[in-house]
Amino acid sequence: METFIGKSIKRREDDRFLKGAGRYTDDIKLKGMTHSAFVRSPYAHANIISIDVSEAQNMEGVVAVFTGNDACGAFGVPCGWQVDFKNGETMREPLHPLLAKDVIRHVGEAVAIVIAETQELARDAAELVKVKYKGLPAVTDPKKAMEAGAPKVHDQWPDNAAFDWCIGNDRAAVEAALANAHHVTEMEYKNHRVAPNAIEPRSYIASYDVNVDKYTLYTSTQNPHLIRLLLCAFALGIPEHKVRIVSYDVGGGFGSKIYHYTEEALLTWASKEIGRPIKWTSDRSEAFLTDAHGRDHVVHSKMGFDKEGKIVAHLTDEYCALGAYLSTFAPAVPTYLHGTLFQGVYTTPLIHLNVVAPFTHTVAVDAYRGAGRPEATYLLERMLSKAAKEMNMDPAELRFKNFIPPFDGVTQPGFQTQVALQYDSGNYEGVLKRGLEMLGYEDFRKEQAEARKNGKLLGVGISTYIEGCGIAPSAVVGALGARAGLYEVGHVRVQPTGKVSVFTGAHSHGQGHETVFAQFVADKLGIAMDDVDIVHGDTDQVAFGMGTYGSRSLSVGGSAIIKSIDKILEKGAKIAAHKLEAAEEDLVYAEGKWTVKGTDKSISFGDVSLTAYVPHDYPEGLEPGLDFSSFYDPSNFTYPFGTHIAVVEVCADTGKVTLQRFVACDDVGNVMNPMIVDGQIHGGVVQGVGQALLEEVVYDDEGQMITGSYMDYAMPRADDIPMIETDRTVTPCPHNPLGVKGAGEAGAIGSTPAVVNAVVDALAHLGVTDIQMPVTPQRVWKAMQN
Amino acid sequence: MQITMKINGQTYSHDVEPRISLAQYLRETVDLTGTHIGCDTSGCGACTVHVDGAAVKSCTLLAVQVNGSEITTIEGMANGSELHPIQEGFKEHHGLQCGFCTPGMVMTAADILKNNPNPSEAEIREGLEGNFCRCTGYHNIVKSIQHAAEKLNA
Numbered sequence: 001m002e003t004f005i006g007k008s009i010k011r012r013e014d015d016r017f018l019k020g021a022g023r024y025t026d027d028i029k030l031k032g033m034t035h036s037a038f039v040r041s042p043y044a045h046a047n048i049i050s051i052d053v054s055e056a057q058n059m060e061g062v063v064a065v066f067t068g069n070d071a072c073g074a075f076g077v078p079c080g081w082q083v084d085f086k087n088g089e090t091m092r093e094p095l096h097p098l099l100a101k102d103v104i105r106h107v108g109e110a111v112a113i114v115i116a117e118t119q120e121l122a123r124d125a126a127e128l129v130k131v132k133y134k135g136l137p138a139v140t141d142p143k144k145a146m147e148a149g150a151p152k153v154h155d156q157w158p159d160n161a162a163f164d165w166c167i168g169n170d171r172a173a174v175e176a177a178l179a180n181a182h183h184v185t186e187m188e189y190k191n192h193r194v195a196p197n198a199i200e201p202r203s204y205i206a207s208y209d210v211n212v213d214k215y216t217l218y219t220s221t222q223n224p225h226l227i228r229l230l231l232c233a234f235a236l237g238i239p240e241h242k243v244r245i246v247s248y249d250v251g252g253g254f255g256s257k258i259y260h261y262t263e264e265a266l267l268t269w270a271s272k273e274i275g276r277p278i279k280w281t282s283d284r285s286e287a288f289l290t291d292a293h294g295r296d297h298v299v300h301s302k303m304g305f306d307k308e309g310k311i312v313a314h315l316t317d318e319y320c321a322l323g324a325y326l327s328t329f330a331p332a333v334p335t336y337l338h339g340t341l342f343q344g345v346y347t348t349p350l351i352h353l354n355v356v357a358p359f360t361h362t363v364a365v366d367a368y369r370g371a372g373r374p375e376a377t378y379l380l381e382r383m384l385s386k387a388a389k390e391m392n393m394d395p396a397e398l399r400f401k402n403f404i405p406p407f408d409g410v411t412q413p414g415f416q417t418q419v420a421l422q423y424d425s426g427n428y429e430g431v432l433k434r435g436l437e438m439l440g441y442e443d444f445r446k447e448q449a450e451a452r453k454n455g456k457l458l459g460v461g462i463s464t465y466i467e468g469c470g471i472a473p474s475a476v477v478g479a480l481g482a483r484a485g486l487y488e489v490g491h492v493r494v495q496p497t498g499k500v501s502v503f504t505g506a507h508s509h510g511q512g513h514e515t516v517f518a519q520f521v522a523d524k525l526g527i528a529m530d531d532v533d534i535v536h537g538d539t540d541q542v543a544f545g546m547g548t549y550g551s552r553s554l555s556v557g558g559s560a561i562i563k564s565i566d567k568i569l570e571k572g573a574k575i576a577a578h579k580l581e582a583a584e585e586d587l588v589y590a591e592g593k594w595t596v597k598g599t600d601k602s603i604s605f606g607d608v609s610l611t612a613y614v615p616h617d618y619p620e621g622l623e624p625g626l627d628f629s630s631f632y633d634p635s636n637f638t639y640p641f642g643t644h645i646a647v648v649e650v651c652a653d654t655g656k657v658t659l660q661r662f663v664a665c666d667d668v669g670n671v672m673n674p675m676i677v678d679g680q681i682h683g684g685v686v687q688g689v690g691q692a693l694l695e696e697v698v699y700d701d702e703g704q705m706i707t708g709s710y711m712d713y714a715m716p717r718a719d720d721i722p723m724i725e726t727d728r729t730v731t732p733c734p735h736n737p738l739g740v741k742g743a744g745e746a747g748a749i750g751s752t753p754a755v756v757n758a759v760v761d762a763l764a765h766l767g768v769t770d771i772q773m774p775v776t777p778q779r780v781w782k783a784m785q786n
Numbered sequence: 787m788q789i790t791m792k793i794n795g796q797t798y799s800h801d802v803e804p805r806i807s808l809a810q811y812l813r814e815t816v817d818l819t820g821t822h823i824g825c826d827t828s829g830c831g832a833c834t835v836h837v838d839g840a841a842v843k844s845c846t847l848l849a850v851q852v853n854g855s856e857i858t859t860i861e862g863m864a865n866g867s868e869l870h871p872i873q874e875g876f877k878e879h880h881g882l883q884c885g886f887c888t889p890g891m892v893m894t895a896a897d898i899l900k901n902n903p904n905p906s907e908a909e910i911r912e913g914l915e916g917n918f919c920r921c922t923g924y925h926n927i928v929k930s931i932q933h934a935a936e937k938l939n940a
Contacts, residue, residue, distance in 0.1 A: 017885025020820015020860035251886025510884030686923030710829025718914035
């Protein structure tokens with residue numbers, strides 16, 4: 001019988017996308033639908049003196065104009081994670097209003113919404129809204145935001161801090177170990193701000209049906225149920241059972257579509273006010289100004305080593321920007337998703353991280369592919385390579401010296417870190433060995449030395465990362481400040497004919513769930529993949545769910561489905577035993593049928609399903625039907641790891657960096673579909689390379705974004721990137737039924753420091769020890785001249 | 787302004803505002819929503835269609851500018867349920883993830899192969915220079931186009 005797990009099955013979702021038949025939100029048209037446009041602030045910080053909407057309101061074709069002075073002005077979107085100050089003071093949590101009423105706190109903040117018969121009319125009318133502002137000084141850099149006298153983002157508090165936080169060992173102990181260390185490596189840099197840039201801009205359609213008293217919100221989101229909960233219970237105070245959230249096809253997320261945005265709540269509110277559906281689709285300029293960004297940490301770090309090169313202590317202080325308001329998961333990103341990974345893959349005995357997280361006059365910073373882990377990995381991996389240079393050691397050798405030894409988490413216990421987490425299983429030296437072999441490391445070093453003699457600047461950079469996915473269990477994340485559980489729901493409905501509908505709370509926006517989930521469901525049930533349908537993205541169909549982010553879909557969402565399959569097979573066995581007149585314990589289930597051991601008596605899955613729904617000859621006391629839903633709350637995070645190695649050539653005349661090779665050996669646990677895992681790694685790697693070489697969101701001193709379009713913000717294009725050389729080792733996750741760890745973010749976590757390490761390596765003989773990202777030709781050229 | 791054009795072999799005639807882009811016209815008026823809009827500076831290429839046989843970013847042209855032209859969109863590439871060799875290449879080599887940039891990629895790929903039936907990897911990458919993909923890292927898109935080139939040359 002054909003099985004599917006572990007095979008590169010082609011995606012069943014592809015045909016509709018390839019034929020232009022995707023169902024993205026902006027593709028949807030509802031009867032009587034209106035269109036909307038926002039009036040947005042050109043100031044980063046200002047007082048609103050007056051808003052005059054009269055001319056816009058009177059324009060033909062305009063349906064309504066709302067400002068913060070209307071009823072919606074009282075509503076705001078909530079934050080989903082609370083991190084309190086070290087001294088016990090509660091996190092400072094300002095109202096994040098749907099429309100600014102008195103004060104503007106970032107460029108692009110919405111002041112009014114104009115609703116009209118067509119998109120063009122809405123935009124025309126928006127230009128007629130007259131807003132008088134009084135501009136005020138702004139601060140956009142997180143460290144400057146904490147300086148005395150810095151412009152305040154929220155006047156009600158004495159300074160800009162939303163919270164501060166620390167993790168790890170006692171600071172004094174870490175400082176003492178650093179003072180006694182044989183060698184200390186120090187780094188000061190900015191892990192700069194980047195924009196996620198899903199190619200589909202955010203898009204929403206809100207509709208209120210007065211006849212059934214029900215709202216429907218079509219939205220480009222990564223987590224429909226979470227949006228419903230936040231929208232109903234926190235933003236608008238409307239009944240949750242009267243709201244349906246639909247997100248069919250979503251054109252990429254990378255974190256930016258996790259959050260509950262103000263526009264979603266405002267459109268939902270306004271749709272009832274005007275009694276008609278309203279659509280809003282962001283344009284790219286608005287996306288740059290209003291989608292949550294990633295990173296933006298100012299870092300000062302020291303790592304101490306003994307004579308042999310063993311790490312003895314690591315101390316880091318960071319300023320991490322949050323933006324003007326707290327986005328849904330923002331407080332978790334520079335704290336529990338970041339500091340908890342400071343152990344890396346090393347045995348470091350003493351670690352301390354201190355974080356100050358201020359408000360800034362910018363759009364929010366929240367989780368962007370990797371969320372906190374890329375920032376931790378960048379720090380550790382740059383630090384290790386810088387230290388190796390300083391101690392005149394090979395960067396691979398220094399890593400081998402410091403690795404946590406292999407452990408499988410079954411016969412050997414998990415690894416307890418100094419920063420709260422317990423790793424599940426790992427073989428960190430295994431991925432580095434394989435990565436070096438894939439590259440031909442020793443040969444490359446010879447080639448590099450030869451090239452240098454000829455004035456050619458080649459460099460190699462290594463990064464050995466670990467990350468944490470599928471964060472859980474709910475009780476633990478609750479204790480860390482999460483205001484939601486982080487389980488997942490898997491509902492398996494066997495139809496009377498034995499066909500199977502699976503409803504998952506995970507959401508696919510490129511990851512291929514419709515294919516991968518069907519692969520393991522078909523295998524576990526011993527049926528054809530064609531007999532399995534995967535349903536997601538509609539709160540009226542899927543019972544509940546927490547959505548897709550943090551590489552959690554398979555490890556958490558997949559496990560919930562497995563739980564329901566187990567229940568189906570358990571009940572099915574009772575029906576089979578009855579029909580076969582045998583004892584349940586005498587039955588085995590394989591290849592889609594229950595067979596009485598040692599006989600050829602069997603009954604198929606389809607026949608059992610039919611019996612469950614037509615229960616004429618049926619076990620006494622057993623409920624009809626074959627339909628189970630399960631909640632799966634994992635016992636731990638999963639911890640994928642890997643080695644990424646970059647080879648670059650630097651042009652000696654211009655400083656331009658060319659990425660020549662990129663080698664990735666990742667361990668994501670068991671693999672359901674190698675083709676899809678490779679694709680996830682490729683995409684993640686290139687986003688990480690983008691941050692290293694090209695991408696940066698820049699705000700000027702007045703808080704104007706000067707990289708707000710594709711003419712100014714440099715994302716990797718096809719000719720910036722070589723083919724990505726991938727391989728993997730497999731260390732199964734010991735605590736979930738599929739043994740999977742997650743592959744969505746790994747690429748973006750491991751790649752960035754590998755590239756910067758390679759550039760610094762290419763220039764090391766010129767005395768270059770560090771370069772600020774993104775490593776643009778100008779920065780490289782300047783570094784070479786110094 | 788009244789315009790008439792042939793789109794995927796069918797003739798359409800509409801009275802449109804002169805300021806409407808071809809991309810908007812295709813999506814809003816003709817209801818061909820396979821052509822996507824990902825930016826406002828002609829930078830992303832998601833809106834790429836063929837105008838009189840050449841790949842063009844349809845957000846950059848006004849609908850009235852292509853009055854009388856023949857347009858092919860992503861909806862015109864497959865032959866019923868049979869995918870075009872380029873579409874087949876993308877499926878075979880996992881050249882798409884979220885699918886949003888895909889229509890533009892396929893239309894650009896067709897243009898690359900029309901002008902150069904045997905492109906090198908570097909030529910394919912250069913040809914894709916006007917199209918962003920944020921999901922695939924381009925690796926599998928390049929392989930998809932190589933697959934299509936082989937298939938079309940067979």
